[in-house]
Amino acid sequence: MAKQESGAAAHLPEHGPLNDEGREVLLSLKNVDITFGKDENAVRAVKNASFDIYKGETFSLVGESGSGKTTIGRAVIRVNPCAAGEILYKGVRISGKIPRSLDRDVIRNIQMVFQDPAASLNERATVDYIISEGLYNFHLFENEADRVRKVETIINEVGLLPEHLTRYPHEFSGGQRQRIGIARALATRPRFVVCDEPISALDVSIQAQVVNLLKEEQRKRNLTYLFIAHDLSMVKYISDRIAVMYRGRIMEMGSAEAVYENPLHPYTQSLISAIPLPDPENERTRRRIPYKAKEEDLNGTLTEVEKDHFVLNS
Numbered sequence: 001m002a003k004q005e006s007g008a009a010a011h012l013p014e015h016g017p018l019n020d021e022g023r024e025v026l027l028s029l030k031n032v033d034i035t036f037g038k039d040e041n042a043v044r045a046v047k048n049a050s051f052d053i054y055k056g057e058t059f060s061l062v063g064e065s066g067s068g069k070t071t072i073g074r075a076v077i078r079v080n081p082c083a084a085g086e087i088l089y090k091g092v093r094i095s096g097k098i099p100r101s102l103d104r105d106v107i108r109n110i111q112m113v114f115q116d117p118a119a120s121l122n123e124r125a126t127v128d129y130i131i132s133e134g135l136y137n138f139h140l141f142e143n144e145a146d147r148v149r150k151v152e153t154i155i156n157e158v159g160l161l162p163e164h165l166t167r168y169p170h171e172f173s174g175g176q177r178q179r180i181g182i183a184r185a186l187a188t189r190p191r192f193v194v195c196d197e198p199i200s201a202l203d204v205s206i207q208a209q210v211v212n213l214l215k216e217e218q219r220k221r222n223l224t225y226l227f228i229a230h231d232l233s234m235v236k237y238i239s240d241r242i243a244v245m246y247r248g249r250i251m252e253m254g255s256a257e258a259v260y261e262n263p264l265h266p267y268t269q270s271l272i273s274a275i276p277l278p279d280p281e282n283e284r285t286r287r288r289i290p291y292k293a294k295e296e297d298l299n300g301t302l303t304e305v306e307k308d309h310f311v312l313n314s
Contacts, residue, residue, distance in 0.1 A: 012105045016090035024055040032085035045071045047248040060227040063245035069228045073194045111185035115197040117177035121169040128165035134188035158183045175206035195227045254309035264311045
């Protein structure tokens with residue numbers, strides 16, 4: 001965990017704290033609980049979630065629907081409040097009540113690519129305005145010519161054309177709309193991007209194109225991703241580290257190689273056994289591993305069983 005103490009600040013620092021190995025910690029969750037409802041109707045959607053995300057990496061949250069992945073992603077962008085614990089960005093607490101100036105810094109530095117590319121775009125706005133909105137809000141251009149240049153540069157980077165800027169979202173395919181969503185997220189020059197199942201609503205052939213685009217932009221801009229997904233076959237190839245979630249708890253966390261090649265928790269083993277195989281012969285003989293959790297299994301602690309490989313032990 002990071003060595004720097006958290007605290008309220010008016011602005012974000014240039015760099016985050018370093019861990020014991022000298023890696024810059026960009027985002028930290030510390031014992032985060034997220035609850036919806038009150039009293040007897042309260043639902044604890046996320047329970048005691050803790051992890052660090054290092055600068056330049058892709059950290060993925062995987063698990064079935066309702067496991068709390070998107071809930072965490074929305075807490076990072078300050079939509080869902082934390083009932084307990086805290087979220088730090090560059091060592092500064094960004095959860096709870098913070099100064100307005102810090103809130104603006106967070107919005108500019110942390111952007112989100114949403115799951116549904118149709119619902120997340122304003123159908124009444126042109127693509128030009130959708131991408132420019134962040135530039136307007138944070139005054140990131142010198143004059144109109146500079147704004148146009150920046151928007152055209154971004155639209156070209158995501159694989160669309162300048163003539164698309166005068167059109168509306170309903171005139172595009174799902175893959176093209178997602179490219180517009182990515183362009184909008186990148187317009188403010190963020191350092192951290194929450195990708196909330198950005199490919200699940202797309203055709204398989206388009207999914208690979210969008211993932212390649214995200215990886216290319218990560219390389220060029222030195223971005224850090226929190227990638228939320230339930231498609232484990234895709235996550236394996238784009239992640240540096242993975243956390244597996246079930247019913248609001250992190251069940252296992254480690255490098256992509258460790259989690260896939262040596263899954264230690266029964267739930268992780270069950271998820272990986274359900275990944276479809278492209279070979280019909282192997283698919284017919286493949287043995288799926290069922291998982292049925294007991295309540296006591298969800299009340300354990302995340303324990304390091306080998307270097308940087310953590311498992312929830314009851």
